[in-house]
Amino acid sequence: MYFLIEEYLPIFYIFVVSVSLALIILGASFFLGNHKPDSQKVSAYECGFNPYEDSRNKFEIRFYILAILFIIFDLEAIFIFPWSIVLGQITSFGFWTMFDFLFELLVGFIYIWKIGALEWQ
């Protein structure tokens, strides 16, 4: 039991520090800050939209495309990080497997570049 507590002590420290830091920052801005609320300030923040509207209206499709592309290239990073950590243990097979994946991703990248999915206009 003593082991457990010792192992988890750093996590407890992080918990205490982060909670107190958050409280300090929020509290400081609440007590020391300048309060002049207007409708833009108090409304929920959403990038590029009016926050209070019917949610079933038309929507710019390019946001979706950007999000999808972000997911794909984000996944690439997720694959590459563990690969780079264990590169010493996975022999040349693991090395070239990742290069195969990167090559296929490159083909996809050329495709989206060429058909103009990266351009905002």
Place this chain on the structure above:
Amino acid sequence: MDFSLLFQNNFKMFLPEFFLATSILVLTLHGSLISTSKILGFPLLLKSFNKMSILILGFTFILVNNNSASFLIVYSSSFIFDLLTLNVKQFLLFSAILCLFISEHSLKLGQINQFEYFILILCSILGLLFLTSSFDLLSLYLSIEMQSLCFYVLAAAKKDSSFSTEAGLKYFIIGSFSSGLLLLGISFLYGCTGTTHFDNFSLLFSEIDSSHSFLTSLVQKALLCIFIAFFFKIAAAPFHMWSPDVYEGSPISSTIIFAILPKIVLFSTFLRLFQTSFAYFGETLLFFSIGSALCSVIIGSFVALKQKKLKRLLAYSSISHVGYLLLAFSCNSLEGTQSLFFYLIIYMLTSFTIWSVILSLNTSTNLDKSKTLIDLSSLSTVNPLLAFTALVAFFSLAGVPPLAGFFAKLEIFVNCLGSSLFFAGFVAILSSVISSFYYIRLIKTIYFEKVIDNGFKFSVSRSCSLILCFSMFFLVFLFFNPSLLFLQTHKMALCLF
């Protein structure tokens, strides 16, 4: 695993898939570079891509035939190669080539000009090839996802039609729901047994006895989840509601692909899963599949009576045919499995004929209108040969004697009785009688309903006419000499027992 060993045997078996995957990459590069080229004037690559896809599938077909080993389990036993996978891959690639062949004309009319359409078709076929060989629940799930993701996009291929978009979205939601169920079942199984290999399951369950009742009930629930996902994918009855809408909404060239290609692969893979791994749970499996089979034949025959649109009618007819296939599935015997494959192959042949007839109703003026039964009227005076082909195909679907469909249905009913499924066989025969009503009504529309001014003539494209000839020949020929197909399907079924 040793790096060099991987390329010695394992890789050799995957040569067709490797070729197909590489070709998809090359086609993607080719299409994205050429179709955006200003110097070439932004060419439309529809025709050349169609031809190239057919060529690639043809080469893949040759590579599949040129298989070096008759039985092998490769890639840390996640894929299997035997006679069943070989034959299923042959049928799959052959029918994919035919699908591309007959849909060329309608693609031109429908103005689906994106080259991605063909890349998606090839990707889905790659997924189906992997699915045929998969021998591990993980590879099974991944390849199902690969083919269905491509299918969702194919359903929504006609971007300016709201029906097509709706079909794609519907297919996507239902498909991802069923994939979720499949994953749930797989994770239950993994939780119970700690393995995902097909082989290991049978080894584990051979030692099971009455002291493991909790485990048994959990595995039964997992099998229920997997079965429901399977029923969703093949559109069997309580889980069929997506298929008429998707068939109706998506462009006809995509509909042909959904309707014909995935069934044989899904059936062969799930047969392998249930026969090799879960033979111990035979009664549970029987219970699920007979229930769904009876639902499918009854709903398929009764709801189709009310349909006015051709594609919806065919969707319901395909539901009832899936019901017969599930009936053969639940026979749980060698003969039953054989009759399943026999029925499936003949059904694919018949579908080719019927879809080619429907494709021939398309002209550039009436393309956006969905075809109703009235559109078939006076076909017999405008194009008597086409009308006769349609007659043969519909009679074969209904199971009228001098045609191959009769044998296929007879086989299933006989094997049903052989496996003592008397009630199920009785219900299936009754609903087969009911379903023959709407096939005969179609024939009545073709031959006896005269519309004075139909407004357009039925011109059959060259590729369609070739397919019509070919499939009609086999529909008649297989009645007089079914022994070749019998033997082949028997060999396929023997791989599972």
